[in-house]
Amino acid sequence: MPDPHHPHPTGLDEINQRLAESYPTLSPQLKRASSYVLENPIGIAFQSVRKTAAAADVTPSTLVRLAKRLNFESYEQFRDVFQSAVQSAPVELSGRASKLKHQANQPEDALFVEVGDAAFDNIGRLFTADNQARVKDAAQRILAARRVAVVGFRDTFACAYHFAYVGRIAMPDVVLIRGLEGGLLTELDHFNEQDIVVAFGFEPYCAETVKALEVTRANGVQAIVITDTLRSPLVPGASVTFTVANATPHFFPSILSAITLSEAILAECVAFGPDQLVDNVASFESRMRKMGAYVEVE
Template structure:
């Protein structure tokens, strides 16, 4: 049953001009989310998590799925400066229709080709993996990756944070990143050492933070310390409603759905590869020299086994 509306739901003033693209809509909703009324939070949460449904469902169906009334969705649209819900929905329709579908389509083809088998878990994991990657490679993310790479290249030092389920992401970013950029440091936060490890970082530095639901208290705390010190955060998370988002200079939301019992980190790892590739491609020649020097040192120390 729909929750009843509260009288305070409309206390926030509407915007003068509506955002012109889905990315701008999402960013403004994420920024406003902590201050929204409970009903508008339900509506905003559904909008952030279900762009395809918003694009093609009726307002009544979307409202029912979000557990609000249709008028709440209208108020949310007007809060962002849209004249009507239909104008708001057109942004989602344009973005969804223009989005890449090739990889997700391949996953659907894979399932259709193997529909006669009974190994559904194998197929479902593959389906989710293709879909997650397909959602990463959008025009909005392409521009955001370039901006993030420029921010990383301009930083004096780069801290990398991720705990529990995203520690593998943080470790991978730090290990691979340090090959080209020696100013990358993994923050481990062991034995209450978060403050000590982050103390050398300041306003000329960047922190890259990873976190999926359930969000780790240590990651949230690390970002609080970073923001207080003027460190610019780049956040990789699963939704714009994540507690890691407020105060972020750049936010990436990556899909992590999977039939597996643990959140998938495939998209996050792929994003790391894209970010670091952009850094090397558009950074100074010294980054390429660093990679060559690392490889030479590893070979000299016997780190690799010959395949001859």
Template sequence: MLEQETRRPEAPLDGATRLDAVNQQLAETYPELSRQLKLAAGYVLEHPVEIAFQSIRKSAAAACVTPSTLMRLAKRLGFESYEQFREVFQSAVQAGPVELSGRASHLRSLASQTDDQVFLDVGDAAFDNIGRLFTADNQSRVREAARLLLGAGKVAVVGFRDTFACAYHFAYVGRIAMPNIHLVRGLEGGLLTELAPFGEGDVVVAFGFEPYCAETIRALELTREAGVSAIVVTDTMRSPLVPGASITFNVANATPHFFPSILSAITLIEVLLAECVAFGPDDLVDNVARFESRMREMGAYVDID
């Protein structure tokens, strides 16, 4: 009997390796490109960080081509969209631990170009990130996530360190309409205790961007073992938060700012909670009305004339 050769599965390419492959492909095809595509390819090869963080409009202007030329270049290299092409560069830039000091230094270099550069570049990135959120695919995914939340017995919300703001916003605003939403804080080693009440029929909403928090991954492991369905909001499908998730939102967070942007995640929260109230039972609207009335009775709001 012949022995079968045991083959190891190939490891997935990391961000830097994928970018090297794209650059190699660009170099090989460069002589065959049209003049406009050569302009675009030259800019891509020389400005990988800008391609990662800038909007397609800004990159096209810097390369002296049109946005459609950059899209044609991406398709020429086998990508279905420019977003997939740019994701290779974002992955490579953030493949290792996020160097916040390096990003801060980059801001200093932007400021040395013109007085307005930092303001304009952060604005361009913000508009681009939001624009990438509102797609047909995400629209159907939001509707599916809303149905999952509305049918849940209890909802746990998890996000630590830089994404705690996302988790807190989701829990605070969400509880106004849906009192079954609970913010998981994980303070003083209490993560296991806080998650113990959640099981089948419940949902966990988890936020996590590079660098990924060990506590968030642990929370997803614990809830998955208990049969809890997960809605994950993260920055790439290679995120360690993705495995086992029922629904995953891959939101753009590229920015020249020294810390990854949470703007798209906050906007997604607003859309998702609005969808729940719009298509949920009348009780949700009643809950909002009672909350507002209670806050006013307690003097929580200040009226202006």
């Protein structure tokens, strides 16, 4: 029976967070159901319990148990939260990719179009009302921090580098953590509760990224995590978590949504931060031009 002292979640974010927190303690069947719920909100919203159970490879009673574990009185009440969220959430850009697909007349164009379809869909999933609120929260935390450490290795190093390079133009205290020659712990040692870390990581998750978050968390550093699912080992202990879509026909996860999210967060910082940030950008550009860093086009 639902516990009246711990009411059920009222929003999709809260459901996802509770499932992510409880995931390690769930039974194998509940883990399978939970994984499906975390990764298929649209399916949960519009499928019957039997169809959802078949898709998740569990029994309908397992889904009912999962809903009651979150203190919902019924599975239908649980599903109502998903229906409300889906009806108000996404900005649909994937239709553009569908139109592009219809324009492909030659079979050899299929892969090119499929990449475009995935890219538009990934971006469309990013721009939701919930993520807009999270972007504001992340920007406020970054602006309040003394220093910002940025972490991402292997496939997400490009994300971390881009965030740190662009961010440092406006905010000189943004630092890219490289972890070269075994220096990861040394680089992170001087960050504390006055600071924040921005971490990127997609499956397969890099051990160095997980270690970096463990070290900074032990020192009281807040974390903003950009990952692919709430089951990610980067999520526990994070102050702000973004899950971004990274599906692609390519053999490596797409970083398009993570890069776009970085730009949204940094734009929010400059827009709502002190005027000094704009001055910093102007000063950087002036210095680069004086040093001949840019080629002028006449």
